[in-house]
Amino acid sequence: MKSESKLPEDFLWGGAVAAHQVEGAWNEGGKGPSVVDVLTAGAHGVDRKITEEVKEEFYYPNHVASDFYHHYKEDIKLFAEMGFKCFRTSIAWTRIFPKGDEQEPNEAGLQFYDDLFDELLKYGIQPVVTLSHFEMPYYLVKQYGGWKDRKLVDFFVRYSVTVMERYKHKVKYWMTFNEINNQKNYLYPLFGYSCSGVIFTDEENPEECMYQVVHHQLVASALAVKKGHEINPDFQIGCMIAFVPLYPFSCRPEDMMYSVEAMHDRYLFGDVQVRGEYPSYIYKEWERKGFHIHMEKEDEKILKEGAVDYVGFSYYMTNAVEAGKAGEGNGLDGFPGSVSNPFVPKSDWGWQIDPVGLRYALNLLYERYQKPLFIVENGFGAVDEVNDDGIIEDDYRIAYLKAHVEEMKKAVLLDGVDLIGYTPWGCLDCVSFTTGEMKKRYGFIYVDRDNEGNGTLERKRKKSFFWYKKVIESGGEVL
Numbered sequence: 001m002k003s004e005s006k007l008p009e010d011f012l013w014g015g016a017v018a019a020h021q022v023e024g025a026w027n028e029g030g031k032g033p034s035v036v037d038v039l040t041a042g043a044h045g046v047d048r049k050i051t052e053e054v055k056e057e058f059y060y061p062n063h064v065a066s067d068f069y070h071h072y073k074e075d076i077k078l079f080a081e082m083g084f085k086c087f088r089t090s091i092a093w094t095r096i097f098p099k100g101d102e103q104e105p106n107e108a109g110l111q112f113y114d115d116l117f118d119e120l121l122k123y124g125i126q127p128v129v130t131l132s133h134f135e136m137p138y139y140l141v142k143q144y145g146g147w148k149d150r151k152l153v154d155f156f157v158r159y160s161v162t163v164m165e166r167y168k169h170k171v172k173y174w175m176t177f178n179e180i181n182n183q184k185n186y187l188y189p190l191f192g193y194s195c196s197g198v199i200f201t202d203e204e205n206p207e208e209c210m211y212q213v214v215h216h217q218l219v220a221s222a223l224a225v226k227k228g229h230e231i232n233p234d235f236q237i238g239c240m241i242a243f244v245p246l247y248p249f250s251c252r253p254e255d256m257m258y259s260v261e262a263m264h265d266r267y268l269f270g271d272v273q274v275r276g277e278y279p280s281y282i283y284k285e286w287e288r289k290g291f292h293i294h295m296e297k298e299d300e301k302i303l304k305e306g307a308v309d310y311v312g313f314s315y316y317m318t319n320a321v322e323a324g325k326a327g328e329g330n331g332l333d334g335f336p337g338s339v340s341n342p343f344v345p346k347s348d349w350g351w352q353i354d355p356v357g358l359r360y361a362l363n364l365l366y367e368r369y370q371k372p373l374f375i376v377e378n379g380f381g382a383v384d385e386v387n388d389d390g391i392i393e394d395d396y397r398i399a400y401l402k403a404h405v406e407e408m409k410k411a412v413l414l415d416g417v418d419l420i421g422y423t424p425w426g427c428l429d430c431v432s433f434t435t436g437e438m439k440k441r442y443g444f445i446y447v448d449r450d451n452e453g454n455g456t457l458e459r460k461r462k463k464s465f466f467w468y469k470k471v472i473e474s475g476g477e478v479l
């Protein structure tokens, strides 16, 4: 590929975070508690705990996080300095509807996002907004059992319409549910709980229950898309899937076929959101397993009318699968047949580092859906050290991102994939979702805060900050 290759002028370079991982101020401005506000800190290898209520003796990292709620002006100024064209964040549902089932929204919460979006727009940075990023109102869990209850569809739609109406002239790019397919990891409670507020009872078949819960979300997502288009026909509303392509471990036909079957897990919810209907393989699976997923008469039509405009996805890694092997995968992925891939290295957290896999992912998704794609998360979680001169030399992060941007460029410039933008995850250091740690950092901007909550919250530009600035300035030419 020619080194002078650039991505198009209107390519959306930026960065991504989620409200609960950066904002803090968990009980300010009339905000109600969300599921993550009762999640304790975890640590390397130790799961985060779901508590019943906030208890003094526990530490809840989200309560302060990076304190973006109070620092957003300073942070946005730094994003502008890097040349961001867009910034992906989520709206905390509990700032708008503190309990989730109210009729009227909380004006202070709405005003906060008005101010935040205005500040971004002041610098010509487009907000890209996720409606639900792992943080539904906790009250809905206690009162209704989370997304098991179909009433949640109405509550979510009311919330979505409220914010889409309010910000219709400020936000063009929306996404409904973050990494909706993570719920396929239903045996890993953190995902099920934070995505849908569901804790399975002993009487339930967790897998069947997960499909019911996700069906409610798919209906809610489709209704939000449809109503969003009525509010402003220029809206671009996407799905957001965690895309971990699964390679066959070998060219043994059994491994190849197993990888195709296994990939159904990756595609399922995106298939519904993009094509507006459930794919044939899932009906067969439900039949085999004897699952009955309750659907209302109108659901088929709702799903059809609420197909998304683009496919947002996160890409961190690939996995390999071997037919007949119980998993020794990376823990997070949890796919039963996943095995270590000897051809790719791993991060300290066991995430396989595979830049070529990003080009592969882009090709797979574009071939399948023929819709614009948006890489809304990608990045390298690492422990950063501030050296004696106060500098953070995160060359490992630069190397990771450089290699991924190179492959992303190939997908666009050589393969013709229609890619809207690229927003590396955790552009501002934030709380890690899976571990609850602060020390697993992704940012271009360092935030002085440690795992125990110590630190001044001061912001510092890392070496990667200056690198990314040049990348954006040159349209991806200088890497």
Ligand code: BGP
Binding pocket: 018, 021, 178, 179, 242, 314, 377, 381, 425, 431, 432, 433, 434, 435, 440
């Ligand atoms: C994705 C989530 C993000 C984010 C990211 C990195 O699954 O959408 O919220 O946290 O992963 O994961 P972690 O923070 O656990 O390293």
